[in-house]
Amino acid sequence: MIIGYARTSTTDQKAGLEAQERDLRAAGVERIFQEQISATGPRKAFADALDYVRDGDTLIVTKLDRLARSVADLVEITKQLEAKGASLRVLNLNLDTETPTGKLMLNLLGSIAQFERELMLERQREGIAKAKSEGKYKGRKPTAKAKMEDVLRLVENGLSREQVAKELGIGVASVYRVLASARS
Known part of the structure; x- marks a missing residue:
């Protein structure tokens, strides 16, 4: 069975969720689990999708960032899928973990995505420090x-x-x- 997972970070992103659902259906997904929640908290629909997956199934997501928060998270998810005899496909990367090349590419791209995120957070911290030094950033009121x-x-x-x-x-x-x- 082909199972899809779609997620947006906020409820405001209805069009993004609809686009993911459309792309998943076009890829032949038979059952879609979806939610509108930040990846940092518990993701019930994602947990349900992992629980639903069986031997021979394929879990499909439209983008890697809809699935995993970090390389460690990605590795854990792929281990869970492998333990169940299932595979993972990422549509926008044309990536499929049923192949050795797909597994390699998934780990490489996951590492790159985490590196980009860490760079973004570093730039954000630098921007906040600069704004504080200029008296423009006060932070949250206590x-x-x-x-x-x-x-x-x-x-x-x-x-x-x-x-x-x-x-x-x-x-x-x-x-x-x-x-x-x-x-x-």
Whole structure:
């Protein structure tokens, strides 16, 4: 069976998801698992797709970045597929892991993709550092510190740390930090 996986990072990318679905159907995919979620968190539809795959099946994605977050992630996914007797195809690269060349190319391209991502993150850090030095980048406003008086008042009224956090929409760790800084 040919199984497809489509993913976009946000729900705003409806056209991207539709394009992936169209390309997967054109490649003969019989069952598509899709989701609109960041690759950094848990991906339920992807986990379901891996669980669904059986011996002799092929998992198809339109692009490598829709599948794996890093080379280590890619290696783990391909190991899971191989353990089930399944293969992987990446449409935009015309890559198929049923062949030795396909396996080699997958590892090379995964390494290149991770290298590009690390370069992008490095440039981003440099840009933030430059903006900070020019006074243009302030970062996120500290939400818990802005609510310090409310935290102290609610704790004095007998609410637990967890209740204070829920009431104010901040993390429990933030409540503890506010209390620690108030004691200092």
